Amino acid sequence: MEIRVRYAPSPTGYMHVGNLRSALYNYLVAKSLGGKFILRIEDTDQKRKVDGAEKIIFDTLEQTGLVCDEGPGIGGNFGPYVQSERKEIYNKHALELIGKGDAYYCFCAKSEENKCDCKNLDPKLVENYISSDKNYVIRQKMPECGISSFDDVVFGHIEIENDQLEDQILIKSDGMPTYNFANVIDDHLMRISHVIRGCEYLSATPKYNLLYKSFGWEIPIYVHLPLIMGKNPDGSVTKLSKRAGAVSFVDLVNEGYLPEAIINYISFLGWNPGSTQEIFSLDELEKVFSIDNIRKSPAIFDYEKLAWVNEHHIKMKSDEEFADILRKYVDFETNLIKLAKILKPRVSKLSQIENMIDFFRQRPDVDKNLIMNKKNKLDEKIAKEILSNSIEVLEKVDRWENSVLFENLSSLSTQMNIKKNAIMWVIRVSASGKEVTPGGATEVLEILGKEESIIRLKNVLNKLV
Secondary structure (H helix, E strand, O other): OOOEEEEOOOOOOOOEHHHHHHHHHHHHHHHHOOOEEEEOEOOOOHHHOOOOHHHHHHHHHHHHOOOOOEEOOOEOOOOOOEHHHOHHHHHHHHHHHHHHOOEEEEOOOOOOOOOOOOOOOOHHHHHHHHHOOOOOEEEEOOOOOOEEEEEEOOOEEEEEEHHHOOOOEEEOOOOOEOHHHHHHHHHHHOOOOEEEEEHHHOOOHHHHHHHHHHHOOOOOEEEEEOOEEEEOOOOOEEEOOOOOOOOEHHHHHHOOOOHHHHHHHHHOOOEOOOOOOOOOOHHHHHHHOOHHHEOOOOEEEOHHHHHHHHHHHHHHOOHHHHHHHHOOOOOOOOOHHHHHHHHHHHOOOHHHHHHHHHHHHOOOOOOHHHOOOOOOOOOHHHHHHHHHHHHHHHHOOOOOOHHHHHHHHHHHHHHHOOOHHHHHHHHHHHHHOOOOOOOOHHHHHHHHOHHHHHHHHHHHHOOOO
16 A cells, blocks of 8 residues: 555644644654655635745745655645645535435525435425525535444544434535545545544544545545643643644744754654654654554643753754854854854753843943852952952963963962852853853853953953942
């Protein structure tokens, strides 16, 4: 059997976490089994379509590395890959079902609760209604007794009483198909072998299977994914859903998470590799992913865990790669590689960078009280002495490098008989205006440069009595 899976989003806004996980799992199933990953845009609900949403889908797949084998703008043998361009295909199949007696025209008004009156209308009356332009939909005729059952890879054997299945709409009054109809037609015509989607579709699957049977088509393998739950501040959990404002991929990127870290973390929302390894590249996930390891219990979206994963992916980057990331944040003259070296071990989210480097950009107005440190037994007199002697030493330094600066200030500590930590504290706070900085005193001085460093130290010295 040829493995063909599809990711079929609706262009109704940003790509939320659950939607991205569906894309990822479809992609990983295809790649792990040597199959094809198809993109299909399901835009039959034109009222909910959002301008620019299709671009968001394409951009997200590109940023995350989920490369499609077929789809809009890519091509393939089973297009068009946008449902609004396949209207005639759906109408043709709906008419075929009417001819088989498995679907019918329904002329009931939306406000009417009883939709079954149209099931057995006289064919001539139906013809008269249609010729007089009376509004109608086409509904699937469900069996009134018996049981529909199917097997799902994750949730096992599912059975539903047929009398619980309502006669769902297949073609709406505007001539467009519903999702419930179009996805079955497209999955068959596009030769989809595995349907991988959220478990919210479990209850509707018997309806889909009845359509497959009506046409005499082979039913695909079903893989329904567990719910993703969100954690509330009080520790309780609720369903993470698009309509409830679930976090989107764009939100996460804007908050400072790397696309590769987001993918790594989302892969664990319902799946495990069967080992203790938690940090994976996409290439590694392709090799270890297995449908058999998808769990049916709900997954909890945990920001702390995501930040931990993100921190690991940041540390895995080379200094050169991280320096390229810094270009977005750095608008002042500096050595990006040196800045990358001190920031990379200390960043868990890229959104932290701006606050970490703001003192490099603008000379701070240092509060002299920040320098007074009880742990190092510093008072204003000692701080002034440290600054005065440090400036004298630093002005004589020819090679302005971290190791040289550290050696000179360490020697000053011995000469003054003052703890090295105390000297470094005074220098670092005076240069940055902050108690906490990325990097130690001499790392900060190296990036600031000799001229700027000495100006800053002298400015603080002048504030001291």
